[in-house]
Amino acid sequence: MTTPLKERLVQLEVLRYNPDTDTEAHFQRYEVVCQEEWVVLDALNKVKADIDPTLNYRWSCHMAVCGSCGMMINGEPKLSCHAFLRSYEGVIRVEPLAHFPIERDLVTAPDDFMEKLKRVKPYVISKQKKPIEEGEHKQTPAQLMKFRQYSMCINCMLCYAACPEYGLEPEFIGPAALTLAHRYNLDSRDGGRKERQEVAATLEGVWTCTFVGACSEVCPAHVDPASALQQMKITSSIDWIVEHLIPGGKS
Amino acid sequence: MAKSHKPVVWFPFAAGGTVIAFFIPVIVLLTFLAALGHVPAGLGYESMHAFARSGLGKLIIFGVVALSLWSSAHRLRCTCYDFGLRADTLVATVLYVAAIIGSIAAALFLLRI
Numbered sequence: 001m002t003t004p005l006k007e008r009l010v011q012l013e014v015l016r017y018n019p020d021t022d023t024e025a026h027f028q029r030y031e032v033v034c035q036e037e038w039v040v041l042d043a044l045n046k047v048k049a050d051i052d053p054t055l056n057y058r059w060s061c062h063m064a065v066c067g068s069c070g071m072m073i074n075g076e077p078k079l080s081c082h083a084f085l086r087s088y089e090g091v092i093r094v095e096p097l098a099h100f101p102i103e104r105d106l107v108t109a110p111d112d113f114m115e116k117l118k119r120v121k122p123y124v125i126s127k128q129k130k131p132i133e134e135g136e137h138k139q140t141p142a143q144l145m146k147f148r149q150y151s152m153c154i155n156c157m158l159c160y161a162a163c164p165e166y167g168l169e170p171e172f173i174g175p176a177a178l179t180l181a182h183r184y185n186l187d188s189r190d191g192g193r194k195e196r197q198e199v200a201a202t203l204e205g206v207w208t209c210t211f212v213g214a215c216s217e218v219c220p221a222h223v224d225p226a227s228a229l230q231q232m233k234i235t236s237s238i239d240w241i242v243e244h245l246i247p248g249g250k251s
Numbered sequence: 252m253a254k255s256h257k258p259v260v261w262f263p264f265a266a267g268g269t270v271i272a273f274f275i276p277v278i279v280l281l282t283f284l285a286a287l288g289h290v291p292a293g294l295g296y297e298s299m300h301a302f303a304r305s306g307l308g309k310l311i312i313f314g315v316v317a318l319s320l321w322s323s324a325h326r327l328r329c330t331c332y333d334f335g336l337r338a339d340t341l342v343a344t345v346l347y348v349a350a351i352i353g354s355i356a357a358a359l360f361l362l363r364i
Contacts, residue, residue: 164333165333168332168333168335168337197254198252198254199252201254201255202252202253202254202255203252203255203257204252205255207255207257207261210329210330210332210333211329212333233258233261233265234265236254236255236258237258237261237262237265239254240254240256240258240259241258241262243254
């Protein structure tokens with residue numbers, strides 16, 4: 001015998017904005033019957049299916065892997081597929097990710113993040129080119145473990161929505177992009193750290209970070225971007241000493 | 252964009268943060284105990300005075316005081332910035348000067364022991 005799921009009347013307060021008709025964003029209240037076990041994304045899907053098909057939001061995998069459904073839920077950046085209704089009481093306020101321009105309703109424009117991601121060169125820059133006949137670049141499990149955690153980023157941008165520095169200084173390269181730079185810097189096959197430092201070791205890079213740590217708190221993939229940035233500050237500081245204080249140090 | 256010179260202030264900040272994490276809670280606890288009249292054996296006035304009189308003792312005390320002050324000044328600067336107080340040059344100057352004055356005062360006091 002199966003236990004019937006518990007139903008619950010959920011009240012959602014969703015930010016709406018239609019660039020064709022609205023001059024500014026406003027909140028719209030929905031009441032929708034949900035199962036207690038559902039997540040906020042399920043509630044939004046129910047609203048779209050049964051009440052208001054004009055509601056816009058991004059989602060894809062429904063299992064905290066694709067990173068598409070990030071939104072502010074009661075003011076906190078969350079993946080809506082990972083935000084269980086049972087964690088919330090009363091009206092649940094759903095807004096688009098903070099610090100990004102709103103395109104429509106809960107959909108934001110990620111262009112700034114995409115541009116910054118490109119600038120840190122998040123790919124292996126080989127130390128030496130070797131012909132295919134010589135085989136693959138081998139890596140030991142220990143070498144993999146050095147960067148594995150930082151490779152788990154799903155580009156959901158929750159860390160950018162959580163970072164007060166990014167909110168105040170939009171030039172900041174930001175947690176996820178810098179963490180990916182660090183991920184490739186730590187890769188034994190990579191020789192691109194010097195190139196990436198030209199972006200990462202600047203004021204717009206790691207030095208805008210004041211170690212608030214909110215990025216690591218909201219990260220659904222447990223990447224811990226704050227730790228990556230602190231490690232980058234240490235290596236950048238050592239670079240600075242080598243470049244400025246040691247005679248004959250590389251510049 | 253040029254590489255930043257922030258390491259100049261960040262390295263002592265990081266060193267001070269480590270010092271604060273290890274030493275300050277102990278110092279606070281010991282001071283609290285001393286205030287209540289419980290001075291652990293070996294940490295009495297005479298032995299602490301002898302420690303502060305030795306060259307190594309002076310160096311250690313100065314290191315703890317100066318790095319902690321610098322770290323606190325930099326942390327406070329970042330906190331002001333995070334809270335939206337954007338007069339960064341002014342804030343940084345006031346706080347760093349305070350830390351430097353505190354460090355010089357510590358050095359002078361230590362040299363007079």
